[in-house]
Amino acid sequence: MHNLLEMNDVSVRFRARNMEFYALKGIDFSVEPATNIALVGASGSGKTTMAKVFLGFQKPTTGSALYKGKDIYALKGKDLRDFRKNVQPIFQDPYYSLNPVRKIRHVLDMGLFLSKLNKQEKNKAIQEALKRVGLNPPEDFLDKYPHQLSGGQRQRVAIARAFIGNPEVVIADEPVSMLDVSMRAEILNLILDLRKTSNTAFLFITHDLAVAKYISEKIAVINVGEIVEYGYTKDVIGMPVHPYTRLLLDSVLTPDPQISKVKLEKFNKDAMITQPIIPECEKVTTKYVDLGNGHYVKCSQK
């Protein structure tokens, strides 16, 4: 049994004139069926590049990206169609990710492009998809254009489009960061709900550990192109080991003045970065150390 998505020692290198840098450096990562992982990191850490590699948009410079054991960048024919149907994206900005000259009906119809439904069945599926994301009654939305909807409604359409063909995995790149605060919670709850009612695996990309904690079972923390800590959400957030994870946790403020004011006062990036090396690392020669319960931490000196 292969993993749904897998990266084996993936590096992505970008070159500009005579400079080059690695957006991803030797990533090993997999998405198993029906799991739900958050990829967390600051801007420039490589989280979006990882999403692009999995979506088939960014060929790795070295290493391999696999879909069910087959190289994503060598897929052809039926395998490629299968991949396209089963790996679906939700992007950050619902203002740009929907075609402005297409009606919502059409946007969703495109999501069924690879399905074998007849016209009537497609129409029914489209209506169901809109209902599922809370755009009810569907008739009110089918013939609208994206500009006639609010940001929250557009993101719901994007989610409906991603889920309409019952994909095996959905990759969502910061799906709530462009939305107003009052609408974020509704979209997050919608995603939680869809996850519970489907077998779809979910890779959720965010810079906010509080959001990651709310939405996923597992967390991978990524920093300058490398995964530095990985494990169950409760372990990564409850017992963070890597200095970078701790730094990220220290930067998450909370709507409580007493906690947040103290956090702000104590915040000291330099102290966090120069923290001593993880003691568990002394005992191993591998790049990662296993702390138990699938909680891995990268040893920075290796």
Place this chain on the structure above:
Amino acid sequence: MSDYQGQPILSVQNVTVGFQTKRGIAKAVDGVSFDVHRGEVYGLAGESGSGKSTIALAVLRLIEEPGKILSGKILYDGQNVLDFDDSQLRAYRWSKVSMVFQGAMNSFNPVMKIGEQLVDAITAHSNMSLEDAQKRAQELLEMVGIDKIFVNRYPFELSGGMKQRAMIAMALILNPPLLIADEPTTSIDVIRQVEILKLLKNLQSKFGLSMIYITHDLSLMAAIADRIGILYAGKLVEEGPVDEIYERPAHPYTKLLLQSIPKLEGESSIIGIPGQPPNPLSYPSGCRFHPRCPFAMNICVDEEPVLKEVSGEPPPEISGDRQNYGVGPSHRVACFLWDKASAGAYDTRFTPVKRIDQKVD
């Protein structure tokens, strides 16, 4: 924290700002009043379109056509900014009140070195010699944590966080007593966000600055503000000391907003607010929040609540198990729920609105 001595440094009184559009006047800010006291950080919180940036621009008198300040007063040190002539305005802007803009990353001139731009601003506003101005520019950059070698760099050579710091330096060149920070940390990453916030807080206490901090992020707000005003659809719906607002929100909107934020601490689930912020061309009647408010009553549809002191028995819809609502002038709210108890049950204006099946979002 609520006992402020003397005249406020800034007093915004009943200010309305309208934008003329083809479909009528959009009142982005509608009759907003608040004071900023010396040495305090006053937070303005609200979603996009609530009018928070428009207020900031109005304070600096930077509202441009088709926008216009339609009514009200903005008193700086007791003087009405809206009556200033051009020369008074020049003496007021930047040297009395300066601003760190949203998306400051793009507010620098891309073809001028950072240092030159700071020097430019210094020499334009004072009669400092070029040499002194250059020294001052270096000092300022160092104060915000940028190495002085960056004086000779172009904006594209700085990271987003550094540009934001440089913008803060720019805002402080004339030692203004009041600084407006309009979402200074949006679109920079989480770690730098906290660094910038910390820098602002440190500068604020070091120089005893008064500050208006604008954001939609109630977690950031909690860390920096002393007092907070919550804006909804161009109106101030609640105002009070920061601890009071977060612990005992008096307005349903504030309460729901606080429940909609995922937290690292605890296991609580979050709840969204149904519906969406209204269009400024067609605000709902009565209380502008009533279509989204789970506790809306008939009176909320018909009449507009005014911002007044939190007083009387806390309505159970709002207070839950919270007690000891701070009464008195420091905590103000615009919500009829607070009048319900005193009106008595027989008053049908205070019965819940019958809703026709509410649409989601």
